[in-house]
Amino acid sequence: MNENKIHIEIHLDEEGNVKENVPKFSGMYYLKANKAVNEDLASRGLIYKDEEITHSVPLCWRCHTRLYYAPIDAWYVNVQNIKAELIKTNEEINWFPKHFKHGRFLKSLENAPDWNISRNRYWGNPVPVWECECGERFVPGSIKELEERSSQKVTNLHKPDIDEIEIDCKKCEKKVKRVPEVLDSWIEAGSASFAERHYPFENDQKLEEFFPPDFIAEYTGQIRAWFYVLHVIGGALYKSKAFKNVAVEGVILGTDGRKMSKNLGNYPDPKELLNKYGGDALRFYLMSSPIMNGEDIIISEDQYRQQVKGLLLILWNTYNFFVSYANVDGWTKDNLNENSEDVLDKWVITLLNKLTEDVTKDLDKYDTVSAISEIGKFIDEFSTWYVRRSRDRVGPSATDESDRNAFYSTCFEVLTTLCKLIAPIAPFMVEEMYKNLTGEESVHLSVWPEEKNYDSRLINDMDIVRRIVELIHAIRKDKGIKVRQPLSRIGFFGEPLEEKENLKLYEKIILAELNIKSIDYMNYSDMPKGEGIVDVTDNENYKKRMSLFLDINITEDLKAEGDARDIVRKIQAERKVMGTSLDEKVNVSLEVWPSEFEDEIKRKALINNLTKGEFKVTKV
Numbered sequence: 001m002n003e004n005k006i007h008i009e010i011h012l013d014e015e016g017n018v019k020e021n022v023p024k025f026s027g028m029y030y031l032k033a034n035k036a037v038n039e040d041l042a043s044r045g046l047i048y049k050d051e052e053i054t055h056s057v058p059l060c061w062r063c064h065t066r067l068y069y070a071p072i073d074a075w076y077v078n079v080q081n082i083k084a085e086l087i088k089t090n091e092e093i094n095w096f097p098k099h100f101k102h103g104r105f106l107k108s109l110e111n112a113p114d115w116n117i118s119r120n121r122y123w124g125n126p127v128p129v130w131e132c133e134c135g136e137r138f139v140p141g142s143i144k145e146l147e148e149r150s151s152q153k154v155t156n157l158h159k160p161d162i163d164e165i166e167i168d169c170k171k172c173e174k175k176v177k178r179v180p181e182v183l184d185s186w187i188e189a190g191s192a193s194f195a196e197r198h199y200p201f202e203n204d205q206k207l208e209e210f211f212p213p214d215f216i217a218e219y220t221g222q223i224r225a226w227f228y229v230l231h232v233i234g235g236a237l238y239k240s241k242a243f244k245n246v247a248v249e250g251v252i253l254g255t256d257g258r259k260m261s262k263n264l265g266n267y268p269d270p271k272e273l274l275n276k277y278g279g280d281a282l283r284f285y286l287m288s289s290p291i292m293n294g295e296d297i298i299i300s301e302d303q304y305r306q307q308v309k310g311l312l313l314i315l316w317n318t319y320n321f322f323v324s325y326a327n328v329d330g331w332t333k334d335n336l337n338e339n340s341e342d343v344l345d346k347w348v349i350t351l352l353n354k355l356t357e358d359v360t361k362d363l364d365k366y367d368t369v370s371a372i373s374e375i376g377k378f379i380d381e382f383s384t385w386y387v388r389r390s391r392d393r394v395g396p397s398a399t400d401e402s403d404r405n406a407f408y409s410t411c412f413e414v415l416t417t418l419c420k421l422i423a424p425i426a427p428f429m430v431e432e433m434y435k436n437l438t439g440e441e442s443v444h445l446s447v448w449p450e451e452k453n454y455d456s457r458l459i460n461d462m463d464i465v466r467r468i469v470e471l472i473h474a475i476r477k478d479k480g481i482k483v484r485q486p487l488s489r490i491g492f493f494g495e496p497l498e499e500k501e502n503l504k505l506y507e508k509i510i511l512a513e514l515n516i517k518s519i520d521y522m523n524y525s526d527m528p529k530g531e532g533i534v535d536v537t538d539n540e541n542y543k544k545r546m547s548l549f550l551d552i553n554i555t556e557d558l559k560a561e562g563d564a565r566d567i568v569r570k571i572q573a574e575r576k577v578m579g580t581s582l583d584e585k586v587n588v589s590l591e592v593w594p595s596e597f598e599d600e601i602k603r604k605a606l607i608n609n610l611t612k613g614e615f616k617v618t619k620v
Contacts, residue, residue, distance in 0.1 A: 008071050014120075016068055030068060075118035075127055075181060082235050083112065089241040090231070096247050096366040097294045100223060108224050115232065117184045124182030126162050132169040132176045142201065190229030193242065212240060215366070217247040220294055247366045250291040253298045260299070268301050280426035281307040287425055288372035311376050312429060315418070318383045319433050322411045325394040328582045331408045333438070338413060340406035343505050346455075347462045348386040351378060352414050353454035359421050360451060368425065375422060382414060385466065389509060396583045397604050412437065419443045465506045468546060472514050475534055475550055483515055484569065485562035491520040491527060491549045515565075557596075564597035571605040574617040585620050589613035 011022050018025045018033050024040065025033045041047045058067040079086075086109050095101035118127050128146075130138040140146035143154050150167045159182070166175045188195065193211050200207075212234065218226055227246060234242030253259060254266030274282060284307040291297045326332075340346065355378045362371035392398065393407045419434040423443045434443035472490065476483060490510075492503065507519055524547070527535065532553035536546060554562075571588055580586060585608040593601060593610075602610055608620045 010070060010072070012068070012070060072120060074116050075129070075179075077115040077117055077232065077236065079112050079114050079232065082232070083109065085239055086112075086231055086235045089235055089239070092241045093243065094245045094365070096245070100220075100248050100294060104220075104223050105227065108228055109231075112228075112232075115184075115229075117187055118181035119184055120180070121182055122159060124185065125188060126157065126159060127179055127181045127183055129179045130167050130176045131179050132172060132174055134169060134172040134174070136169050136171040136176075138167055138170075138176070186225065186229045187233075189226050190233040190242075192230070193234075207238070211238070212243050214243075215245045215247070216243045217249065217366075219249045219251055221251075223248065245366055247292070248294045250294050250296040252286075252291060253296055255299060257298055267299050273301065273304055277304055277308050278428065280312060280429045281305075283425055283427075284311065284372060287368040288376075289369070292367075292369045311379055312426065314383050315379050315422075316429065316433075318379070318387055319415055319437075321387060322408070322415060323436070324582060326408055328396065329394060329398075329404060329408070331405065333412060335405055335408070336412060337405055337409045340410055342403065342406050342410075343458075344386060344389060344509060345406055345410040347458055348382060348410060348414060350454045350458045351381060352417055353452045354456075354459065356417065356421065356449045357451050357454075360448070363424065372425060375418075375425075379418070382418075386414075387411070389513060392512075396606055417449050420446055420449050461502055461506070465503075465510060468548070469510060469513050471536065471546055471548075472516075472550055475536070475552075476514075479534075479552055481552060481554075482562075484565040485515070485554065486558045486565075487514075487516045487550070487552060488555070488558065489518045489520055489551045490514070490516055491522055491551075493522050493524045493527060493547050560594035561597060564594050564601055567593055567601055568604045570615075571601075571607070571617060575605070578617065578619070580619065587611075587618045587620055589616045591615065 011018055012030055013019055016030045018028045018030065020026050025036055028036065038047060038050055042050065058069070059065065060067060087106065090101065090106060090109060093101065095105070128139055130140075138149060140149065143157070146165065146167075147154050150165050152165055154162075154165060156162065163178055166177055168174070169176050193213055194200075197205060197210060199205060199210075216227070216230070222228075227243075227248075230242035234240050251259070252267075254261065254264065255268070256264070256266045258264065258266060260267045270282075281304060285304045286292070288307075289297050289303075355374055358374045359371045362368070362374065390407050390411075393400070393403050398404050416434060416437055419430040419437070420443060422430045423434075427444065431443050434440065434446070440446065473483070481487070503519075510519065511517070527533075527549055528551070532551060534550045534552060536548050536550065567590065571586075575586060578586075583606070585606045587609045588605065588607045589611045591612065591614065598610065601607065
């Protein structure tokens, strides 16, 4: 308007009433005055057209009082002078998700207007400017400087006390008061890095010791707000970025897809959810959700609950298995041996080392979604493959002391390392686990796991082994042969792993998991034919790049062994119902059992005395 020499006249006061110095309409509310002004103009032939138009009007977002726009004098920061510097320093910031860096934030910098930093209110930090009628201005840089200039003691920087402080104008020698405006509260928010330390007035701290801060986080609305004002103040004062790393979250919406509102009651009570499922579940839920990628989510109690039923419960059950059997076997960390030659132990430690590397990289980038995804996959592998395949290595029925110690040592290393990796995300549960496992004061005082080299070929080979296992399990299911029923053999022809010798390293695992007696290696031309031989290579339903066959013929001996396994399972289920301890022996009566497997049944089911009769399990 100044550029076009348009005169600005303010006719209304702050209540929306026409000022007293305005003829004809003095004291009238502006909406009433509109009609009177139009009538006056019409009476003088000065109106071209008078009509009503439906339009939206501004309202106070708190009390819904109608507002009107009025031109007022204000204080501005000249952003145009520092815009190039702001764009340059943005390049030094690590944004997560990274698309905000050159997307919404860069666009807000490129199109930023000058920043109006003053407000015409009573409450707020006063604009520190003393302005004389002659145009001379004084802006003190400290309380001390103001006291020296005013010759008055300054004890309160807020209104009304600060307005009593006057200075003498150096140009015209008149008494000068502070300007009436207060600062935009975003000035305070943008000065957080300095204000929290009262810099530079206390502690003799050096700026580089705390600025720029390492990390900040807020939701997407702060891209044009807090993130922006921090960056402007940092750039204006020090030509520096205002933060090194920033995580931008989305918005948690209510169950109906609208913003969460107490009035609408469209979200579950957070206190109730915390009491019901715990803080760890909430942290896992939010930090693994799209909200951490800057996307909005609809709050879901079901997904919240799944964090407990899924990942956290699996981890706790695995930990509980380790502790329970370690107590039964009398194992302690004093027996720790980290040099197991067992391929399953080597594999899980290799997988753990890879997890440490991946999670460290993810968290260094503030990518909690990827970190939790990797942690979840590892816990599933650890529980459903490693621990499940190792159950026979521990407990009263296990006989190999060296193998037992290898399992406990490996499991201890995995669990303690997992606690450290998960601690930033689920601090409460892993604290309990870690303190109980190690006897140390806190997992949060421990050193972050060291990244170690790992054998990716070992991981790839085990993936192939698991695909082989899944394939044979699928055949068993299709043929109606339960896993507890032993089978005689499977055969491999060709090289399903990089080298045939590699597969032999995993024979023990494959045979135990599939409940099969032996593996044959042969040329395809030598593969047996006939009833009970399933040629996987020739069957499109099973073909998964594996060259193998399965012998599903069940001999009498195999049938007897399968019956023995069914009996053990039946007794174990009854022991669980009875609540017997892991090492507690029981007496059992059975109508019949395969005599050649009697010793095995008694050993695996911890039977003190086995007699003929109606099925019954009793405590000794």
